[in-house]
Amino acid sequence: MSWTAEQVLALAPDSSSASAGRSLASASRWHGLERDERCLWGDCPGSGSKPYAVQIDLTEPAFKCTCPSRKFPCKHGLALLLIFAAQPNAFGIAAPPPRVVEWIQKRDERQSEKAEKAEAKTPADPVKAAAQQLKRADDREKKVAAGIDELDLWLQDQVRQGLASGKNMSTQTWVNRSARLVDAQAPGLARRIRQLGEATKGLDGMAWVQRLLSELGSLQLLIDAYRNLESLTPDLRETVRGHIGWPVKREEVLSGPTVRDTWACIGTRLSYEEPGIVRRTWLMGTNTGSTALWLSFAPAHQGLEPGIPPGGCIGGELCFYPGSLALRALVKSIEPVPVSITAAEIVAQNDSNNWQTRYAEALAQDPWLQTYPVTINGVTPAWHNNRILLNSADGNAIPLDIWDAYARRLLAFSGGHPVQISGEWDGYVFKPLAAWAGTRCILLCSQEEV
Amino acid sequence: MQSPLHLLAKAAAVPGGPLPAQSAFAGEVGPYSELDWAASRETSLLRAAGIAALTSAAGAVLGSASSAIPPFEGREAPPANTHAISCLGTILADNSNRRELLPEWLELAELHGVAPLPEYLPGLLDAAHSDKSLRTRVLAVAGSRARWLAMVTQAPNWKWALAAVDIPAANQELVYLFETGGKEERLQALTAIRSQNAAQGLTMVMGVWDKEKWEEKAAFLDCLSTGLSTADEPLLEATLTDRRAEVRHIGAKLLMQIPGSGMSRRFQDRTLPLFAMKKTLLIADRLDVSLPVACDEAMLRDGVLPKAPQNSGMGDRSYWLRQLIAHTRSAALCAHLRISPDKLIHLAWKTEFKDEIIAGLRESAVRFADRQLVTELLRLALSGDQQLKAVGGIESLMLSSILTISELEELTIQTMATGALAAGVALAYEAGKCTAAWSQRFTISVLSLLSTAIRDLPPASVRAYQCRELVSLMARRAQPQYSDAFSGLLTASHASQDWQYFWQKSLDEFTAVMQFRSEMATAFADRKETVQR
Known part of the structure; x- marks a missing residue:
């Protein structure tokens, strides 16, 4: 893939690294800028006597630098990639030096080790471990059941008191209710409750009651489903447990079936969700046509591992979490993609006219699905009551949830002409992630957590 | 007909709101009929709402398209190449420390006939909103699209771009x-x-x-x-x-x-009688100055302030004198006394009211854009600290761009040649600020001044701080193609730790800015790399 500065900076762990990287990104500061098909390397003079040796494996991308910074990637890594984005010709083609070769070998070894480990991990004392596990699961089962009973009661109370009386409820109400569910080891439900305040913000009167009632109704159905878990199909059972917040082990997912494809990243969104940062990376497969959500987590104030930037693409295998709708996934292996393949092309080829139908189909598989990634062709920005929205090619108005600064960016980019847009749809409002035209793409949401 | 969700919301809004009749759901999509309405009012209501929410999200009915925005159809220059665009990205980035180079980027873009990519326009328009001096340049490189964007967004901060639309001449x-x-x-x-x-x-x-x-x-x-x-x-x-x-x-x-307005004549009539030449055979010529006796109604009407500012150390009458001189052309005063401007300043400096007269002359020089007087005042200011203080700082004479850039540079080079380090640094800084792109000759003289100053000035002295400012100004204004030569001359080679600490960062930054600028110039000159639209 080819890189843009914006994509590179989307990898920065924080804004100070981003600006430090920018100011180092001038080719004349560096020595020995070279690359091969897979890697970039170069030396950046720092305050010490020896310059920092920086190297990047472009497939993932992965960074390595000899500087003492604990940020990852550090400013040197970002700067090197920025130079590559702006002036690919500044790099001479060469055979990698020993330090790069060694690093790449180690990385490849680790990759295969990881995969093997995932497949063959046996505890020391299988019988005892299994017993312990059962007991833990049983304890949790009880806690969750109690938490759900309490939530059920609370839901009934809300309706009994009349939802309109709750209009003055503070955010704290949701936070407290959510905390109870965290204690009950049902983090999925907890997150939903916390998001209630967010979803109903900006609404008034009956619209507010309707939206709140929808969300509460959906919770009620989730409770019902969980109580009748035995009567559900195995896939749906996994889906319901997932929404409640039962954890699924990484190894279990990684040892499941894999889907190999070339994946285009159609957007990422960073958010702060107690107790840390969450990055949602939305992927779209070229051949399989499947969409995937890759979640990455990091504790607050610590950078996330670099992921796939919006507009970038990777080849490789994904493993989907169990459930009736294959959406959330883990990246099992990454392979380099020929430079000629760009995410913009993959997105452009995607037939997106039936996006609402696809969303409905996804809902049919997972009725508690919240957001779903869609790309829509040929939309033009328009104004309605001082709000920006999108006119679709078939004459509909798509409501948008977008920051003013990004709305203006979208307008400037489109010039009022049709563009392609990718984003998240939740049945009510479209949250843009990126806009696409030709081979170019611009980001339409903040790359810092909000 | 009302949607199921609407009916349910009405019931759920108030305590004990009556449930909708089951018949209301007949014909609706969803398993409403399977609900056990007898179970509990609240639970039934919630379940029905869950079904209704699901069906309404799955079959969301979108509004019909709104009135479309008139698309941009204007002509514009081809986009700048990737490298040049990435320089712009660096300049416009949040917390950017290269913001000051935006004018140069715009100038280069105009010179090479290329435009920024459209998505950078909001950033450019915002920058030009807070810095008016950028507006002409922004409109020059991206005018038609910028105006279109300002029009369709109706953003209050971008109104200026609309107002700049060529006004119909009729x-x-x-x-x-x-x-x-x-x-x-x-x-x-x-x-x-x-x-x-x-x-x-x-x-x-x-x-x-x-x-x-x-x-x-x-x-x-x-x-x-x-x-x-x-x-x-x-x-x-x-x-x-x-x-x-x-x-x-x-x-x-x-x-x-x-010229010749009643007001200027009135001031002239008040000022001239206060000045007289004393010519004697025995001692050198002397300037006799008397203070105005009163501030009458007519003077008040003409805007003379009757009270000297508090703590200024000036008497009211001296303050009147200063204001009267400030409203009088030096040419009239010189003609009245039959002397040249340099003589006027020379003699005035010897009178007991020298501070008031010099301050008044400075205001007059700026008001009437009097180049000769400005030059003479600058010479006075550069002749000593006391004189500099009386003139009220060199910058007060520089702001009004009365002297042409080459005149300023010439004056600075002359001053520096006399070896007056302090005056040279001060003047070079002020002259440098007024000049968008330094001439080669000026740059070389500043450079030689700086290399002396950096070697000789004690770190952390007032002058050394001023020099550091000058270094950072030079990084932005001198021609970038000499960057290597500059960095060679300005290297921190001093042994002392204090000295290193004081200069190193500033010299590093100098090199970094110069490199960035030189790369920016190279980027624009490179015609091979272009961005695909």
Whole structure:
């Protein structure tokens, strides 16, 4: 893939690294800028006597630098990639030096080790471990059941008191209710409750009651489903447990079936969700046509591992979490993609006219699905009551949830002409992630957590 | 018909709201009939709502398309190449430390006939909103699309881009615009009319004078500076008694700009009698200065302030003297005394009222854009610390761009050649600020000055701080193709730790900025890499 500065900076762990990287990104500061098909390397003079040796494996991308910074990637890594984005010709083609070769070998070894480990991990004392596990699961089962009973009661109370009386409820109400569910080891439900305040913000009167009632109704159905878990199909059972917040082990997912494809990243969104940062990376497969959500987590104030930037693409295998709708996934292996393949092309080829139908189909598989990634062709920005929205090619108005600064960016980019847009749809409002035209793409949401 | 969700919400809104009849769900998509309505009112309601929410999200009915935005159809330059665009990205980034190079980027883009990519326009428009001096350049490189964007977004901060649309030249349209437009448009129309037909503009202002608020009055008066002539005197004289000080100030300022106006004659008549030459055979020529005796009604009306500012250490009468000189052309004073401007300053410096006279002359020099007087005052200022203080700092004479860039540079080079380090640094800094792109000759002299200064000045002294400012200014203004030569000359080679600590960072930054600029120039010159639209 080819890189843009914006994509590179989307990898920065924080804004100070981003600006430090920018100011180092001038080719004349560096020595020995070279690359091969897979890697970039170069030396950046720092305050010490020896310059920092920086190297990047472009497939993932992965960074390595000899500087003492604990940020990852550090400013040197970002700067090197920025130079590559702006002036690919500044790099001479060469055979990698020993330090790069060694690093790449180690990385490849680790990759295969990881995969093997995932497949063959046996505890020391299988019988005892299994017993312990059962007991833990049983304890949790009880806690969750109690938490759900309490939530059920609370839901009934809300309706009994009349939802309109709750209009003055503070955010704290949701936070407290959510905390109870965290204690009950049902983090999925907890997150939903916390998001209630967010979803109903900006609404008034009956619209507010309707939206709140929808969300509460959906919770009620989730409770019902969980109580009748035995009567559900195995896939749906996994889906319901997932929404409640039962954890699924990484190894279990990684040892499941894999889907190999070339994946285009159609957007990422960073958010702060107690107790840390969450990055949602939305992927779209070229051949399989499947969409995937890759979640990455990091504790607050610590950078996330670099992921796939919006507009970038990777080849490789994904493993989907169990459930009736294959959406959330883990990246099992990454392979380099020929430079000629760009995410913009993959997105452009995607037939997106039936996006609402696809969303409905996804809902049919997972009725508690919240957001779903869609790309829509040929939309033009328009104004309605001082709000920006999108006119679709078939004459509909798509409501948008977008920051003013990004709305203006979208307008400037489109010039009022049709563009392609990718984003998240939740049945009510479209949250843009990126806009696409030709081979170019611009980001339409903040790359810092909000 | 109301949707199931709506019916349910009505029931759920208030305590004990009656449940909708089951028949209301007949024919709706969803398993409503399987609900056990007898179980519990609340639970049934929630379950039904869950079903209704799901069906309404799955089958969300979108509104019909809104009135579309008129697409951008204008012509524009081809986009700059990837490298140049990435330089722009660095300049415009949040917390960018290269913001000051935006004018240079825009200049290069204009020179090479390329435009920024459209998505950078919001950033550019915002930058030019806070820094007016960028506006012309932004419009020059991306004008048509920037105006389109300002029009369709109606962003208040970008209104200026709309106002800059070429005003229709037809006189009638201008009159119409003046009568019906918003404030910005009215001012532009008025300025345009004044340049076409000054008398017509004056009549228009007089026609609306009594109806306008003071803000408009002040703004209209400002417009009269275009095509200003004696014909405007009656109106301007009338403003001297206006209730608002802002209006009086502008009126007085404009009156002073009309050569031979009643106001300037009045001031001249007050000032000249206070000065006389004493010529004797025995001692050198002497300038006799007397203070004004009173500040009468007429002086007050002409805007003379009767009280000296508190803590200024000045008496009221000296303050009157200063104001009178400030409103008198030096040429008139020189003619009255039959001496040249340099002699005037030379003699004035020997009088007991030297501070007031020099301050007054400085104001007069700036007011009347008197190049000769500015030059003489600069020479005085550079001759010693006391003199510098009396002139009130070199910068006060630089702001008004009275001297041309080459005159300034010449004066600076002369001063530096005399070896006056302190004066040289001060003047070079001020001259450098006024000059967008330093000439080679100027750059070389500043460089030699700096290499001496960096070697000799004690770190953390006032002058050394000034030098550091000069280094950072040079990084932005000198021609980037010499960057290597510069960094060679300005290397921190001193042994002492203090010295290193004080200079190293500033010299590193100098090199970094120079490198960035030189790369930016290379990026634009490279025609091979272009961005695909």
